[in-house]
Amino acid sequence: MNHSANTAENLFTPPPLAARDLSMTHGRRPVISALNLELPPGKVTAIVGPNGCGKSTLLNGLARVHAPASGAVLLDGKNIHSLPSREVARQLALLPQDNSAPEGLTVADLIRFGRQPHQGFLRRWTEQDQAILEQAILSADLAGLADRPLDTLSGGQRQRAWIAMSIAQQTPLLLLDEPTSALDLGHQIEVFELIRDLARQGKTVAMVVHDLVSASRYADHLIAMVDGQIIAQGAPSEILEPALIHQLYGVHCEIYRDPADGTPVLVNLRKCL
């Protein structure tokens, strides 16, 4: 089977990823109930909401990390839990929040793992794998760092290396759980711009983002969640209103437009009295 032809085709038309009446629980506690959603193909979707609203749970559900209590996640119309995990991994890459690497693992070592879903039992590393590895290193702007251990890199470089692993996975879909949570501003921008690049190449991206301002700057599509429900979704410039911010975080604010690109900017934030 020729995976490269397969994947190239998929990159142009990503298979749709959708949630149908999806309910998820933490133990017995319901976190998400009867949620419906479809990720817009080839776009960056940001899932936002207050702590505990279920946004990470939703992402983990979409990535088949946790099974739904009821309803289903559909990848290309098929229940994701009925598909072989390896097959899903060729369509959908996941960058979890709790990732960690053993001491001394190099950037190239990490990125090589991205080829695992494409490698059969005992299949050796091929020229093609090597070419994809080198391409992933270039795409994530890691040239020159390939042989550096991850623990010697900056937070932004490290996160780009993890994203490069998902690039090597050559999936049309990419899910990221708070990809910038531990990064300073410069590194956040580094990572978000890489994510934008990937969407430009045709990937469908969904990410949980803590910071609403970055979410609205770098996402094409916002999904706003409260109490396990989607309360609004759409282009950031269209749905971000003071009323929505109030509903999400219980704060008052005014919204200005960034004169450069029209991105909504929250100002004069204050607590409700």
Place this chain on the structure above:
Amino acid sequence: MNDHAVANPLASSALVPPLTVAVFFVVAAVFASLLWGAGPIGPADALKALIGQGSEEARFVIMELRLPRTAIAVVTGLALAVAGALLQALTRNPLAEPGLLGVSGGSAFAVTLAVMLGASSATLTTVVAQVGALAGCSLVMLATRSRGLATDPVRLVLAGATVTGLLLSLTSVLMLADQRAADEIRFWITGSIAGTPFSHLKAVLPSLAVAGVLVVMVAAPLAAMSLGERAALGLGHKPGRIRLLVLVAVALLVGGATALAGPLVFAGLVVPFIARAIGGPDIRKTLWLCLPIGPTLLLVADTLARIIGAPAELPLGVITALLGAPVLLYIVRSGRMPTL
């Protein structure tokens, strides 16, 4: 270096030089084990016996005693080294060692119980040892789920040492209660391959072969699990199933090794430690390197056990402990525990 040049991985030849050196050491250790013993047959006589010359007595000692014993040391070393590497990868704890964590202890206790109840066949002993090891393994995995033990490598080892101590005390109690069983296992329980009959090796080999197949199956997914369970799942692996397969493989290996050599401590710690120092953190490289280093360590230890106190013999377990304890102290005292 050109920015585009990225070294080719595992499939390439990076491991060939260290493996070649290590294989050379195994061969040297095999010869040492054949040539030196506690008895009066020296290296010169042993060499002659190996090529079919020399006295009848020398040929008997070499072919019927030292050769099987050498084979048993090779297999035991291999099994314990691989089991240690697997358990360390699974618990992500560089100190997780079957002997220290009570897996070997559980296995030895089960065997003692079985011998008391009248079991005598090698096959049965092996199965019992493996079931005991599986129980010990499961206990370890349960412990790693509990708070405090999961995040602190040293505390897990302390808990394991407690369990090991308890199991060995219980074993001693059993031995007090049954003189016949005690005589049968007295030397074995301290860790020794001096009296292990060749038939035991034959009984153990099939299950070790099964473990070998499991190891080949889980090596790549286990390497991915070092990136975190979710990352491994994202790469298409099934962490729950991998954990189970690794656990079974460890139980088969440790149970097999314990059936042959008794509860040996530290072999599963020292060998993967050396392998990681040479090959880096990837479990696949560690496993490859364990294949020659494990047998080398056990052969050297067993040869030393024979010649240090000749004509008497020290238990093999004493030597592995002497070699292993400093390594444990070194890792614990090296300030920062390496994360796996």
